[in-house]
Amino acid sequence: xxxxxxxxxxxxxxxxxxxxxxxxxxxxxxxxxxxxxxxxxxxxxxxxxxxxxxxxxxxxxxxxxxxxxxxxxxxxxxxxxxxxxxxxxxxxxxxxxxxxxxxxxxxxxxxxxxxxxxxxxxxxxxxxxxxxxxxxxxxxxxxxxxxxxxxxxxxxxxxxxxxxxxxxxxxxxxxxxxxxxxxxxxxxxxxxxxxxxxxxxxxxxxxxxxxxxxxxxxxxxxxxxxxxxxxxxxxxxxxxxxxxxxxxxxxxxxxxxxxxxxxxxxxxxxxxxxxxxxxxxxxxxxxxxxxxxxxxxxxxxxxxxxxxxxxxxxxxxxxxxxxxxxxxxxxxxxxxxxxxxxxxxxxxxxxxxxxxxxxxxxxxxxxxxxxxxxxxxxxxxxxxx
Numbered sequence: 001x002x003x004x005x006x007x008x009x010x011x012x013x014x015x016x017x018x019x020x021x022x023x024x025x026x027x028x029x030x031x032x033x034x035x036x037x038x039x040x041x042x043x044x045x046x047x048x049x050x051x052x053x054x055x056x057x058x059x060x061x062x063x064x065x066x067x068x069x070x071x072x073x074x075x076x077x078x079x080x081x082x083x084x085x086x087x088x089x090x091x092x093x094x095x096x097x098x099x100x101x102x103x104x105x106x107x108x109x110x111x112x113x114x115x116x117x118x119x120x121x122x123x124x125x126x127x128x129x130x131x132x133x134x135x136x137x138x139x140x141x142x143x144x145x146x147x148x149x150x151x152x153x154x155x156x157x158x159x160x161x162x163x164x165x166x167x168x169x170x171x172x173x174x175x176x177x178x179x180x181x182x183x184x185x186x187x188x189x190x191x192x193x194x195x196x197x198x199x200x201x202x203x204x205x206x207x208x209x210x211x212x213x214x215x216x217x218x219x220x221x222x223x224x225x226x227x228x229x230x231x232x233x234x235x236x237x238x239x240x241x242x243x244x245x246x247x248x249x250x251x252x253x254x255x256x257x258x259x260x261x262x263x264x265x266x267x268x269x270x271x272x273x274x275x276x277x278x279x280x281x282x283x284x285x286x287x288x289x290x291x292x293x294x295x296x297x298x299x300x301x302x303x304x305x306x307x308x309x310x311x312x313x314x315x316x317x318x319x320x321x322x323x324x325x326x327x328x329x330x331x332x333x334x335x336x337x338x339x340x341x342x343x344x345x346x347x348x349x350x351x352x353x354x355x356x357x358x359x360x361x362x363x364x365x366x367x368x369x370x371x372x373x374x375x376x377x378x379x380x381x382x383x384x385x
Contacts, residue, residue, distance in 0.1 A: 077090045123176065124141075145226065147230035148233075149232030149234045150233060153184055176221050182196035239258065239314075240302065266304060266332065267307075321351045322354070322374060324354045325354065326358040337351050
């Protein structure tokens, strides 16, 4: 569905630095941000245009003054205007699906729900599609379902960083990748991203019997070896879906493990070193309220797993939590291990910490040594299954 758009240029170093200023949760709200109260008028069923990074959702007053008057400023990432127009300034870069010559991984885009605007990019090792080798035709590969980060507000599976990341994981793990495109806040506030992701997951599971709409999944996905993964907000989604699988189940679908990279968890009660950074605590609070204005605050079970009575129902056997030393969310990752183990969860939870790095550093600096180490940890987790 996004494949028909004009290809946008990849991040420049300048844009990467600005993006990092936002996506580091410790800097989610630039210090120059005017903290203007924002109560948007949401219309979740609105069909948004897919060829623009500036969207307009209906309001009663669309005067020229309100057209240009900013209600909430997240520059250089996003602006929301008083008339409801959302202007995304970053995270909208697009690369088309392709056969990547470096990893020999092929990708393509599929529409999951045209009505709701849910789609995915699929990734598969090209060798398994080789018609000249009959043994490949029946080969089954682990399935890695991935959910991108971006505070539920920006980014897509079609951005250069996420596209390249999935190419690398799929190649190294010899797996099939499904990178999910869910609707984003503020036009579609949380929990719409969570419901879209569950919709996408049910679509994936519709291929268990080999008669789903997508041949790659019908012929080559091993639904006895499924893994969820995600970074930041995407890790939040992976956790949510793991619990939902445990509660509701998906026939023929076995979730082996979930990978939570720098998970976006939070809460009202301060833990670890959070009390030492009060200015950033306020900003993380505000970021959640921005994406979930109608929720129950930062102790909502969607953002605070400790408040979820179903935590122990997580429907997998293994969990890998990755944290970064300088990330304000680091202590939440370690705490997740503690509360999960006390919840009655019967699986194994491991935490690895990257020293001297910050939130989603591996997306901002994918070629650095620590990014390769983290990538290999994720790959080993999948191959272990």
